[in-house]
Amino acid sequence: MPARKYLTWAAAALVVFVVIRRPAEATQSLNEAAGALARAGDAFATFVTELG
Secondary structure (H helix, E strand, O other): OHHHHHHHHHHHHHHHHHHHHOHHHHHHHHHHHHHHHHHHHHHHHHHHHHHO
């Protein structure tokens, strides 16, 4: 269990580092991830609509 805790903190530190060092790239990545989640949500909604 402690390894998971350390990996979580390491991932958070990496995110903070990237945001500080390259804010434009971090923003672009976040926008792309949000777009991917929106497309996945649309696809799921279409799937559920087609079921019934």
